[in-house]
Amino acid sequence: MTVMAQRTDQMSVEDFEELAAVVAKELDTVRLEFINGRIGVKGMTDGNHGAIIMWLLRRCIQARPELDLNPLQGLKAEAYRKGRALPDGVLAPIDHFVGQGDWADPDGVLMAVEITSYDSDTHNRDRVEKPRGYAEAGIPVYLLIDRDNLTVLVHSDPDPGVGYQSVHTVRFGGRITLPDPIGVELDTEELKKYAD
Numbered sequence: 001m002t003v004m005a006q007r008t009d010q011m012s013v014e015d016f017e018e019l020a021a022v023v024a025k026e027l028d029t030v031r032l033e034f035i036n037g038r039i040g041v042k043g044m045t046d047g048n049h050g051a052i053i054m055w056l057l058r059r060c061i062q063a064r065p066e067l068d069l070n071p072l073q074g075l076k077a078e079a080y081r082k083g084r085a086l087p088d089g090v091l092a093p094i095d096h097f098v099g100q101g102d103w104a105d106p107d108g109v110l111m112a113v114e115i116t117s118y119d120s121d122t123h124n125r126d127r128v129e130k131p132r133g134y135a136e137a138g139i140p141v142y143l144l145i146d147r148d149n150l151t152v153l154v155h156s157d158p159d160p161g162v163g164y165q166s167v168h169t170v171r172f173g174g175r176i177t178l179p180d181p182i183g184v185e186l187d188t189e190e191l192k193k194y195a196d
Contacts, residue, residue: 029167048194052115052145053088055190059177063184067110068094074103077133085133089113091141091182106137112183115145129156135163140181150195152176152188 053071060069073090077083083104097104112134114126126144128142134142135158142164143157150172155164156179170176172191178184 031107038040046148049088049115049117052147052191052194053113055194056089056143056145056186059186060184064182066094067091067182068096069113070097072148073097075106075109075137077104077106077137083133084129085112087112087134088115088129089143101160106139109137109139111141111143111178112139113143113145116147118147132163134158136160145191147195148190152186152191154178 024099057071060067069089069091070110071089075085075087075090077085089112090097090104090109091113092109096108110150111169112130114130118174127146131142131144135155138158138160140156142158144153144155146153150171151169152174154168154176155166156168157165159165168176170188172195174188175185175187179184185190
C-alpha cells in the first residue's frame with residue numbers, strides 16, 4: 001500500500017533523502033519515495049506481490065545469469081522532477097549498483113519493474129507517473145505486472161519528451177518478450193496463481 005502526501009511547498013531532494021534514511025533506519029515496515037514532488041510511503045508488500053517478484057527474479061537469472069534483478073534498489077529519476085523512485089525490481093549487470101548508495105543513477109539500468117498494489121494510488125503511480133519517469137530517465141524497458149487487470153505490459157523505446165513509444169500487453173497465461181537489450185521471453189502462466 002502506498003500513501004501519497006501532497007505538500008504545498010516543494011521539499012528538496014536532499015531533505016527527502018535525509019528523511020528517507022531516518023525512516024529506513026527507524027521503521028522496517030515502510031519505505032519512502034519522492035515522485036512528482038510528493039512523498040510516497042510504500043508499505044510492506046503482500047505475499048503474492050513478493051511471489052511475483054521472486055518468479056521474475058528466477059526467470060531473469062535463468063535466462064541472463066550475467067544480470068541481477070534487484071528488488072531493493074532506489075533510483076534517481078532526475079528528469080522525473082528530481083524524483084527518487086523505488087521500483088519493485090531493477091534489472092542491471094551484476095555489481096552495477098556497487099558504491100552507488102540507496103539512490104542510484106539510472107544510467108546502465110536495463111529495466112524497471114512495478115507490480116500493482118491494491119491501493120487507491122496505483123493507477124496514477126504505476127500506470128502514469130512511473131512509466132513517464134522511467135522513460136525520461138532513459139531506462140530501455142519498463143515492465144508492469146498489473147494484478148488488477150491480470151495483464152503484463154512491456155513498455156519499450158523510451159522517448160524522454162513523450163514516454164515509452166511501444167507498449168505490448170498480454171493477459172496472465174500468455175507469452176511476452178522483454179525486448180533488447182534484455183531479450184528474454186516470459187511465459188506468464190504461473191502468474192495466474194498469484195492473481196488474488
